[in-house]
Amino acid sequence: MKLLLIEDEIALGESIVTYLKKEGYVCEWAKNFQEATDKIYVYKYDCLMVDITIPGGSGLQIIEELKNQSRDKSTKRSDSGVIIISAKNSLDDKIKGLDLGADDYLTKPFHLSELNSRIRSLMRRRLNKGDTLIEFNEIVINPANHEVKVKSSALDLTAKEYGLLLYFITNKNRVLTKEAIAEHLWGDEKDVVDSFDFIYSHIKNLRKKMIDKGGEDYIKTVYGMGYKFGE
């Protein structure tokens, strides 16, 4: 899968590219408006991560350009997914971006695991229309109807437990900090739940439910850091 990051902040760009490459993506990086427009004319990307304020122009213009290209039938380009990453948590920018055809909006600072999860979910929605099963060993998730099976028997999960499991599998073999999990599960309400006992309770319940169905315990506590899902 090929991604394009449009971001002028070098240190941040480096981190994002490093993280996503480890996830197995091909990730290119444009540091200004000109570079970005050149790249989208020449190559086709599955997903773009666009910073709105970049030197030489606005990220919104790039999104507009991209959408114009895909509307133009002669170029035979299929639509790319777009995630806006912006320092401005402004509702106007958000609405404008989404109106132009962006799929998601992340406000800086964000967790890299969150960005990864958003890309995965966007890709699932766009490429497979959400009807492919996500499998991890004995665990099978059907994102279309939020059904989870462990060794073929259905797992009864709450909405938060489902989100947690999906987040874990999406970011498998990664250390997920409690802060990143909290933000992923509660979004705008994360300020409310900054006492992380909640996450502990959710993880405890999820773990118990999976073991009860004969599943293995994949959730490992990484001391002081968070949790890791994997064999």
Add this chain to the structure above:
Amino acid sequence: MKLLTRTTIYYFISTLLVFSIGTVIFFYSLRKILDEEVNEGLQTKKTELQLYFSKTEVLPEVWPPGTGILSISKYRGTFNDVNRDTLYLNTVEGEILPYRLLQFSTQVNKENYSVLISQPLIESEDLLEAIIFSLIILFVITIILMILINRVISKKIWRTFYETLSTLKKFDLKNSGSLKFSKTGIREFKELNEALSLLTEKISSDFRNMKEFTENASHELQTPLAVISAKLELLIQSSGLTEEQANSIRVCYESANKLAKINSSLLLVSRIENRQFNNEEKTDLSEMLQLKLKSFSELFELNGLKVENKIETKNIQIPLPAALSEILLNNLLGNALKHTEKGGLVFIALSTHKLSVANTGKPLDVPATEIFKRFARSSKSANSNGLGLSILKKICDTYNLKPTYLYRDGKHFFEVEF
């Protein structure tokens, strides 16, 4: 007290004083003049009589009326004129009236006589009455005129001042720039208006600068914060960290997250202050509250809290944008969630004009008046940045809602009236 009333009172008092002193002076000087006039009159009569006696050399039997002679009697030797005042019954008026008498000696046919003549005096009382009466009339006329003139003056001259005042009253730091005052020809008011224009312009620009600074500073902080947390997250993923290193990274990561939260809260405050929301929007609070309660129910349950709610009416529209209503509810419910001990109770009540969230708990260790202030928090709550309630207050202040806090019967009550 109005300026006009006060000046009128001062004018009234000073005029009264002037008129009272005037009355006294007037009374004494008039009486002196009249007194001299009487004396002169008596002297004239005396001269006339002496002239008459020296011509006729005979005392007439009957004194014609009007000469004022009371008696003529023989007298041994001559004497100087004697003046004295006395009272007589005036037969015509039937009243006792004051008279001035003059006794002088004269010679008729080489014989000495003493002659007593009289002249009626004007009563002091009458005089005083007349003076006071006329001065009171004068006084009343003066006061009436003064009030009328004052009113005209205040309407014409002070008009600019009142216009300035009403312009100033409309001054709103959040909306207006410098104030524009109406033109005036009066120097003092012109100077006042100029000074006020300068002042309000300075205040407005300072306020704008301050707001811009907060906003810019917060925005500028976002990117480095993003870099820090991204780098730390990469570091966390790396294998082979010692426990010491892992601990340091964790502390840095937590601090960076805390900083990011404070920063985004400050940004939110400045956005509320700048009213950067769709201000026309209304929210159905009962519907939103139901939704929020649903998403919070899990959290309440996990924390071992019991929730009782009483949402009275459906469709309660409040004049607050949805994004802010959500923050308001998040902060109120989150506050109850954070500060209620395990096994505690949370009460939520919504009526047409009031939202009330109460929770059981020990009394605060900060004064109740401080509770809505920035960074005011109980020393023990480490997982709160002390901005939640100040954001709530800011939202309420900006959109004219009334937040209150009180502690009663072992419960903390947070209420918002709308």
